[in-house]
Amino acid sequence: MYYCIIFDVDGTLIDTEQALIASLKQVLYEELGAVYEDEQLHLILGIPGRDALMKLEVKEIDTVQAKWNQYLQENAHLTTVFSGIEHVLKTLHERGMAAGIVTSKTRQELIDDFVPFGLSSYVPNAICADDTLRHKPHPEPLLAFIKKYGVDPTKAIYIGDTSYDMEAAHGAGIDFALALWGSKKEISGHVRYQLQSPLDILQLIARYAR
Numbered sequence: 368m369y370y371c372i373i374f375d376v377d378g379t380l381i382d383t384e385q386a387l388i389a390s391l392k393q394v395l396y397e398e399l400g401a402v403y404e405d406e407q408l409h410l411i412l413g414i415p416g417r418d419a420l421m422k423l424e425v426k427e428i429d430t431v432q433a434k435w436n437q438y439l440q441e442n443a444h445l446t447t448v449f450s451g452i453e454h455v456l457k458t459l460h461e462r463g464m465a466a467g468i469v470t471s472k473t474r475q476e477l478i479d480d481f482v483p484f485g486l487s488s489y490v491p492n493a494i495c496a497d498d499t500l501r502h503k504p505h506p507e508p509l510l511a512f513i514k515k516y517g518v519d520p521t522k523a524i525y526i527g528d529t530s531y532d533m534e535a536a537h538g539a540g541i542d543f544a545l546a547l548w549g550s551k552k553e554i555s556g557h558v559r560y561q562l563q564s565p566l567d568i569l570q571l572i573a574r575y576a577r
Contacts, residue, residue, distance in 0.1 A: 369542075369572055371465040371518045373509070374490060375527035376472055376481055378412060378549030380452050383480060386445035387411065390438035395423070398431050409551055413529035414503065415471045415496040440479060448484050449548055451565035456489035464572055467492035467516060469508045469525065469535075474498070492516050504531040506538030513539065524571065526562070530554050544571070 377383045388408050395401045411419035416435065420428045459466050467490055470477060474495040481487065494512045501507040513520050525536040528549035536543035537557040544560040562568060 368522055369524045371467070371516075371523040372459060372568065372572065373467050373469055373512060373518075373523055373525045373541075375413075375525070375529075375532050375546070376468055376470040376477065378528035378551075379449075379526055379532075379546045380456075380468075380486070380490075381446055381448050381481060381484065382549065383446045384412060384549075384551075386439055386442040389445065390435055390442050391419075393438050394431055394434045395425075398427070398434065399425070412551065413471060413527075413531045415473070416476075418471075418502065436476070436479075443480070443483075446480060448486070449565055453484075453486060455565045455568050456486055458569055459572070460489045462572070465492075465516075465518070466490045467494075467512060469494045469503075469512050471496050471502055471508075471531075504534035504538070506535050506540075509535050509539035509541065513541075524559070526568065530556070533557055544568075 374380055388405050391408055391411065392403055395403060410422055416432050417428055420431055425431050472480065472495055474497055477493060477495055494508045496502055499507045499511050509525060512518065520539060520541045524542040524544055525532060526544045526546055528546040533543045533554055533556055542559040543557055544562050545554055545558050547561055547563050548565065560571065
């Protein structure tokens with residue numbers, strides 16, 4: 368019986384892939400003279416920006432990250448809400464379901480990238496990258512959410528689009544549902560549900576919501 372739905376953001380609620388990769392490609396070329404294909408940068412999806420730049424062996428992380436964030440704002444028009452998400456979040460709210468966010472975005476990035484879509488009131492509780500020392504795939508962010516908001520992990524499910532999300536959910540002892548509409552890779556492991564569409568989320572909670 369799920370009474371709490373916890374969402375990842377990028378690749379789950381909003382489609383930020385094009386904006387993230389286009390902005391990063393631009394700054395890597397300008398700062399490092401490096402040219403990347405989109406596929407080479409898929410590794411950055413689902414983890415904090417600093418961790419992504421470390422994986423790419425960028426030395427001037429603060430400088431590059433600041434410029435990356437600047438270009439992300441300039442490319443904000445490339446970010447969209449996945450079709451069906453607004454309806455799902457409104458329905459969860461109407462049915463009295465608890466809903467929240469655990470994301471690799473910083474609090475400011477969440478404000479910049481997600482809040483403008485006007486959906487934040489439906490997922491009012493959030494744990495961001497700057498709320499914990501360790502990040503996905505470590506379970507600490509989900510454990511922090513569970514502790515802060517008094518969630519029973521046996522009655523919660525985490526919905527995300529990457530193996531990092533799956534591993535974090537497994538480590539935190541909660542069920543995981545794969546958002547196939549945002550997932551770029553096949554994932555095997557501790558996946559309780561594979562959801563083809565955001566509307567499938569409503570099938571998980573229809574019997575349990577008041």
